[in-house]
Amino acid sequence: xRSFILKRLGLGVLVLLGVITVTFFITRVIPSxxxxxxxxxxxxxxxxxxxxxxxxxxxxLYVQYGKYISQLVHGDLGRSLRSHQPVVxxxxxxxxxxxxxxxxxxxxxxxxxxxxxxxxxxxxxxxxDHISRIFSVGAVSxxxxxxxxxxxxxxxxxxxxxPLGDQLSTDVKLLxxxxxxxxxxLLDSLVTGNLVVFKDALVHMILPGITxxxxxxxxxxxxxxxxxxxxxNEDYISAARSYxxxxxxxxxxxxxxxSLGPTVTVVTLSIGYTLVNTFLIEAIFSWxxxxxxxxxxxISLDYPAIMGVTIFSxxxxxxxxxxxxxxxxxxxxxxA
Amino acid sequence: xNKSRISFIALMVLTVLxxxxxxxCGGNQAGQGGQKAKIAYYAFNSEPVLDWDPSVEFSNGIxxxxxxxxxxxxxxxxxxxxxxxxxxxxxxSPDGLTWTFHLRKGVKFHDGTEMKADAVKFSxxxxxxxxxxxxxxxxxxxxxxxxxxxxxxxxxxxxxxxxLIASCGYAAFIMSPxxxxxxxxxxxxxNDAGTGPYKVQSTKRGEEVVLTRFAEYWRGWEGNHxxxxxxxxxxETASRRQLVEKGEADVTIELPYEDVEALKNNPNVxxxxxxxxxxxxxxxNTEKAPLNNKLVRQALSYAFPYxxxxxxxxxxxxxxxxxxxxxxxxxxxxxxxxxxxxLVKAKELLARAGYPNxxxxxxxxxxxxxxxxxxxxxxxxxxxxxxxxxxxxxGMPWESQWELAKSKDPNQRQDILVMYWWVDYASPYSWLxxxxxxxxxxxxxxxxxxxxxxxxxxxxxxxRSGIDRAGAEKMFIDAQKIxxxxxxxxxxxxxxxxxxxxxxxxxxxxxxxxxxxxxxxxTYRE
Numbered sequence: 001x002r003s004f005i006l007k008r009l010g011l012g013v014l015v016l017l018g019v020i021t022v023t024f025f026i027t028r029v030i031p032s033x034x035x036x037x038x039x040x041x042x043x044x045x046x047x048x049x050x051x052x053x054x055x056x057x058x059x060x061l062y063v064q065y066g067k068y069i070s071q072l073v074h075g076d077l078g079r080s081l082r083s084h085q086p087v088v089x090x091x092x093x094x095x096x097x098x099x100x101x102x103x104x105x106x107x108x109x110x111x112x113x114x115x116x117x118x119x120x121x122x123x124x125x126x127x128x129d130h131i132s133r134i135f136s137v138g139a140v141s142x143x144x145x146x147x148x149x150x151x152x153x154x155x156x157x158x159x160x161x162x163p164l165g166d167q168l169s170t171d172v173k174l175l176x177x178x179x180x181x182x183x184x185x186l187l188d189s190l191v192t193g194n195l196v197v198f199k200d201a202l203v204h205m206i207l208p209g210i211t212x213x214x215x216x217x218x219x220x221x222x223x224x225x226x227x228x229x230x231x232x233n234e235d236y237i238s239a240a241r242s243y244x245x246x247x248x249x250x251x252x253x254x255x256x257x258x259s260l261g262p263t264v265t266v267v268t269l270s271i272g273y274t275l276v277n278t279f280l281i282e283a284i285f286s287w288x289x290x291x292x293x294x295x296x297x298x299i300s301l302d303y304p305a306i307m308g309v310t311i312f313s314x315x316x317x318x319x320x321x322x323x324x325x326x327x328x329x330x331x332x333x334x335x336a
Numbered sequence: 337x338n339k340s341r342i343s344f345i346a347l348m349v350l351t352v353l354x355x356x357x358x359x360x361c362g363g364n365q366a367g368q369g370g371q372k373a374k375i376a377y378y379a380f381n382s383e384p385v386l387d388w389d390p391s392v393e394f395s396n397g398i399x400x401x402x403x404x405x406x407x408x409x410x411x412x413x414x415x416x417x418x419x420x421x422x423x424x425x426x427x428x429s430p431d432g433l434t435w436t437f438h439l440r441k442g443v444k445f446h447d448g449t450e451m452k453a454d455a456v457k458f459s460x461x462x463x464x465x466x467x468x469x470x471x472x473x474x475x476x477x478x479x480x481x482x483x484x485x486x487x488x489x490x491x492x493x494x495x496x497x498x499x500l501i502a503s504c505g506y507a508a509f510i511m512s513p514x515x516x517x518x519x520x521x522x523x524x525x526x527n528d529a530g531t532g533p534y535k536v537q538s539t540k541r542g543e544e545v546v547l548t549r550f551a552e553y554w555r556g557w558e559g560n561h562x563x564x565x566x567x568x569x570x571x572e573t574a575s576r577r578q579l580v581e582k583g584e585a586d587v588t589i590e591l592p593y594e595d596v597e598a599l600k601n602n603p604n605v606x607x608x609x610x611x612x613x614x615x616x617x618x619x620x621n622t623e624k625a626p627l628n629n630k631l632v633r634q635a636l637s638y639a640f641p642y643x644x645x646x647x648x649x650x651x652x653x654x655x656x657x658x659x660x661x662x663x664x665x666x667x668x669x670x671x672x673x674x675x676x677x678x679l680v681k682a683k684e685l686l687a688r689a690g691y692p693n694x695x696x697x698x699x700x701x702x703x704x705x706x707x708x709x710x711x712x713x714x715x716x717x718x719x720x721x722x723x724x725x726x727x728x729x730x731g732m733p734w735e736s737q738w739e740l741a742k743s744k745d746p747n748q749r750q751d752i753l754v755m756y757w758w759v760d761y762a763s764p765y766s767w768l769x770x771x772x773x774x775x776x777x778x779x780x781x782x783x784x785x786x787x788x789x790x791x792x793x794x795x796x797x798x799x800r801s802g803i804d805r806a807g808a809e810k811m812f813i814d815a816q817k818i819x820x821x822x823x824x825x826x827x828x829x830x831x832x833x834x835x836x837x838x839x840x841x842x843x844x845x846x847x848x849x850x851x852x853x854x855x856x857x858x859t860y861r862e
Binding site: 030031032033036037039040041042043044045046047050082083084085090093094149152156157160164165166170171173174178283284286288292293295296299300301 | 375377382383386387392394395467468469470471472521524537538540541542543544546564566568569570571572574575578579582584705733735736738739740742760770775776777779780
C-alpha cells in the first residue's frame, strides 16, 4: 500500500510540474506586455521600462522560468499584474467562498442523489423511475449557466423569496460583525454563534448551491441506480432474499453498501468538474469566489493570477484522483 | 403504500419545508429600498479598486478613491468652473511658472493629523517618486515649496494648467504624511489616509468596498447624507438590472442599451444620460500601404457609417465625434470639418489614389468582449465591402491588440486598431499628445502619425495653457484641423454616460472629468 501511495504521489508531482511548465510558457508566448499591465493603462515608456526590470522580464525566458519555480517552492506565486498584490494572498481571500460552495453542493448531491438512485432502482421502470431519470438526465445536461439565471428569475424576480446573489445581504454585511476565523462564512458564523449572519449566509447559498449541485446530483442518482440494479441481480442477493431477509434491509444495507464504490469514485472525480463549474456559476451569482477572480484575470491576461489558479486546480485534481484511486485500491475485490 | 415510498415522500416534504422556512426568513432580506436607510449601494460593473495606493491607482479605483481622498481643486467641465476643495484659493505668476495654493484650515486626515502644506508637498512628491499610474501628470512640476502651514508653492518648468492637473481624478490625492512610516502593504490591507467624507470600513479584495462616514469631515454632517456606502462588483448585467429594479441597489452603470430603453418605462427607475470625456478612434496604420496614402484614409473616413454606428452600436447613447476632442471638453472644435457617410465621395477618392475598384484587404483589430466595438466594426465591414475592400476583423484582448500594434515592422501590424481614449486631467493635450504626437517608442500613437508642424503647435499650446487658456484653445483647434485633413484616424463617436438609479436616490451629478465617479457626500435618499 505504501509503495502504491508513493508511486501515486510521484506521478502527481510530475503532472503538476508538467502543468506548471506548459502554462508558464503558454502565458509567456501569448502576445501581451506584462510590464505595461503592471504600470496601468496609460503608462509612459519610462514607467514601462522600469516595470520590465522590476518584474525581471528583461531576462531570458529560461531564467524567468527557473526563478518562478524556485519562488513556487517557497510558496510564492508572484504578484498579480492588476492589483499588485501577492497571488497567494488573493487566493486565500477568494478560495473559502468557492470551497464552501463546492462542499455544500457535494453534500447536497450525495444526500439527495443516493436516495433518488435507490428509489429509482427499487421502482425500476415505474413512474418514479421515469421522473427520476428525466430529472437526472436534465440535471446533467442542462447548461448550468442557464439554470442559474432561470432560478434567479423565478425565486428573486417573480417570487421575491431568495436573494439574487452574493454571500450576504447588504444590511447584514454592514450592520453586523462578520466573524473571520477560517474564512468559511457558514462555519465561522456558526462557531461564533452569530445566527443572523449564519441564517443570511445559508439563504444566500441556496440558489448557487442548487445550481452547482445539479450536475453531481444527476450523476450520483444515475450511478447509484445502475450499480444497485447490477448488485440486485447478483446471486447472493437472491440467496439472501430466499432466506427471507426483509426487502428494506436487503436494499438499503446489503445491496446499497456494496454498490457505493463506483458512486464514491464518481463523486470524488466529479468534484474536480464541480470546482470548475463553480467558477462559471460564480459570475451569475456575484459570488465572491475564485471564479470571478479567474475570469477577470483571464480577460486582462494577468498571468501570475492565471498561473496561481491553474496550479491550485491542478493540485485539487491530482489529490482528488489520488483519493479516488485509493478508494478503489482499498476495495479488497480490486486488490485481489 | 410501502415504506420506501413513505420515506421518499417524507424526504421531499422535509426538503420543501426547509426551503420554505429558510426562504421565508430570507424574504425580507431580499430587501425593499426604503428600509435600509442611510446606506448607498452602487452596483459597479467591475472591480471597485485595483490598487489601494492613492499615488498608484489609475483605473476603476477612482470611483472609490474620490470619496476617501480629496484633491486641492475639483473641475466642473459643464460649468467650466474650478471648485475649491482642500485649497480655498490659488494664484499664478504672470509667466505661469509659479503657482501658489492657499489651503483650507481645520481639515483633518482620517488618522487625526491636520492637513497642512507639508502634507501637500509630501503627497505630490510621493506620487512623483513612485512614478506609477498617472504620476506623469505632475511632469511640469519641478519644485514644491512650503511657504507656511497653509501656503504651498509649485515651481513649473513650463506654463502647464496646474489647476486642472491638481483637479485630476487620479494621482492628485492629498494624503497624510504619516503614510511615509507605514509598511509597504499598509494600503493593500485596506487602510487609508485621506481627508474625504468617507473612510474604509471593510473590503473584500476585487469584490467590494464598504465605506463609513468620517465623523470629523470638514464639511460636517448636517443635513441628509449616507452613513455608509457599498460599492460592489456585480459583473452580470442582468443582475445589475434586477438589483436596481428591485430597489436593492441604488445606482448602476453600463447596462445594455436595450435594457436602458426598457427601464425608462419603469416608474421606480431614473435614467440620466450625460456627456463623457471618452471617445472611440479607429487608428489607421499610416506607415503601411495603402493607408500611407492620405486620399485612401480620407476615403475610409467617408466610408464609415457614423449614424448607423451611433444608432445601432451605441443605442443613440453617443454622438458622432467632431475631431479628437470630445463634445463639452475645452478645445473641442465646434466648427471642425466632419466626415459624413458618403460612399460616392469615398469611391472618388479611392479612384484618385489609384484604387478605382478597391480591391485590397485590411486587417482590423478591436477589443474582444466590447459589444459596441464589435457592432461598429461589423457595420463598417459591410460598408467597405460595397467599395470592394475586404475588411478582416479580429477581436483580441486589449493587451494582445496593443502588442501587435507596437511591432517594429509596419507590415506586421494591423491596418486598423479600434480604441477608446478618456480623460486623465482635462486638457486637449492629453488626447492630442498621446494619440497623435510623434513618438520614438510606439506607445499610444497607434496611427504612427508624424507631423513636426502639428507636434510644435500642440507643444506650444500646452506650454501656454497655464497662462492663456483661450489662446491655447485656439492653437489646439488649429492643430485638430490638420488632423482632420490628414485623417490618421477615423473619429467615430463621443460616448455618453448612462446612469441608472432608483428614483429615491438623489443628488447624483455626472461629472465627465471623473469617469463613473459618484461623490456620495452630495447624494442622499428621499
